[in-house]
Amino acid sequence: MEFEALNEIREADLSARSAEIVVDGQSLLIGHIHIHSVEPILDVRMSSEHGRAIGTIELGEEQWPVFAIDGDLNILASVPATRRACVQLKSEHGGIALLCDEVRVINNETLTMVPVPGCMGGEDGLMDSLAVMNGKVTCVLSAERLSLMLRSQTTVDAAPAASHAAGER
């Protein structure tokens, strides 16, 4: 996995690239400008003190909550064996981290963005658009909305497994 390459992209190139995060075979894109860094999963400190987060990762003085999600953005209570990387996302709502199976850098020039069809929702704002990439269609996530949604699940009140962070339809 290209951790170093992912972490060393020049500031000027950030807005021209996306991070492709693969979870359970589902490919998700997030603007690279929202990626703080990518670390190995070994750096995650497992803990049950942060609601539905599976643990935290240290970032200087801060501890960012780490989430295990499935391919439909549902929060998982345990970490599937295929998760290898921890992607740290920064947003105005604060930092969070996601565990994923793979992560790659994508040049936005290779993507064709299309709007989410009206019949497929988008009211929760989690998806910015769809993108055509190498003959496949993938989802472009809003890092801000995703961070907001996940951070709301870090309180003790959010801990019961019965709650659904992203809302089942």
Add this chain to the structure above:
Amino acid sequence: MSDSNAWMIGLRGDHRAAVGEFELVHVLPDAPALNPVVKAPRHCRQVFLWQGRVLPVFDLALWLGEDADEGNDAHVGVFRYRPEPGASLHYGSLIIAGAPRQVLVNDSQACNLPEAPDSWRTLASACFDYGGRPVPILNLARIFGTLL
């Protein structure tokens, strides 16, 4: 009274519906490569690429309350519509059962929507009688353009 051509389509659960002559564009001979869309509703969770367009796959039968089993006779039909008069054409796809059938329809066949399921009122803009059974005419702009 002039006749108009319409396409009558079958859906799982022995439902029938119709669209205008020029609204059905193509029936795919093979199942397309589907791509899941996160957090999309259960009846419309996937998209595929068709002639450079990204088309949602809407399972009307599932939305009407039928089970999710598509069976062996399921096809994907590509449909087009205008969200409003004068707007550019938009495209979407529906899971259909069997081959569409072209029928002639005139105003004398207008009838009420099927009483059940009640959700036909959301999907259809009108209805006609064909062989003693009501056949709802689909409102494609509503089906593909809104979150039902």
